Amino acid sequence: MEDRAQARYVRVAPRKARLVIDQVRGQSVSRAGELCRFSDRAVAEVVEKVLNSAVANAANNHQLRPENLVVKSAYVDEGPTMKRMRPRAKGQGARIRKRTCHITIIVAPREEA
Numbered sequence: 765m766e767d768r769a770q771a772r773y774v775r776v777a778p779r780k781a782r783l784v785i786d787q788v789r790g791q792s793v794s795r796a797g798e799l800c801r802f803s804d805r806a807v808a809e810v811v812e813k814v815l816n817s818a819v820a821n822a823a824n825n826h827q828l829r830p831e832n833l834v835v836k837s838a839y840v841d842e843g844p845t846m847k848r849m850r851p852r853a854k855g856q857g858a859r860i861r862k863r864t865c866h867i868t869i870i871v872a873p874r875e876e877a
Contacts (some may be wrong), residue, residue, distance in 0.1 A: 765826050766836055766872040772842035773843050775804060776807045778865040781840045784808045785867065793819055793833045793871060818871045828873060836872040840865050 774781065784805050788796040793815065800812035815835070822828040843864035849857040 765828070766870050767822040767825060767828075768868060768870040769814050769821055769840055770869075771810055771814045771867045773864050774807070774810055774867055775864055776861070777863040778801045778840045778842045780805065781807045781811070781865050781867055784826070785838045785840050785869075786812050788815065788835055788869070789838045792874075793830055793835065796835050811869075814867050814869045815871075818869045822871055832873050833871045834874050838869045840867055841868055842866075851853075 784800065784803055784807055787799050787803075788811060791799065796814060796815055800808045800815065819830050821835060822833055823830060843866050845864065846862040848860040848862060850860050852858045
């Protein structure tokens, strides 16, 4: 029995979010929370919120205990990119790509994962 949580349209490049997600994947929930809490990356706060949401889903929907949960899978998908222009020399414009991502975390009891 697994539960998931997802944050969509997070205004962080997927490449940056994957650095934190790769550390969290496969860890126990308490260890993953510590990694997010003490990470220097700004996206770690969003990842911790998604993790806490997945744990709350497991506790409320299936009456699972948070201390028995493990991050079974965690991944980052690319969201839509906002295109902006910045003025450059000789009247030209340079494109700025403001990337977004979708963060998904799936937790499961220790025996299943």
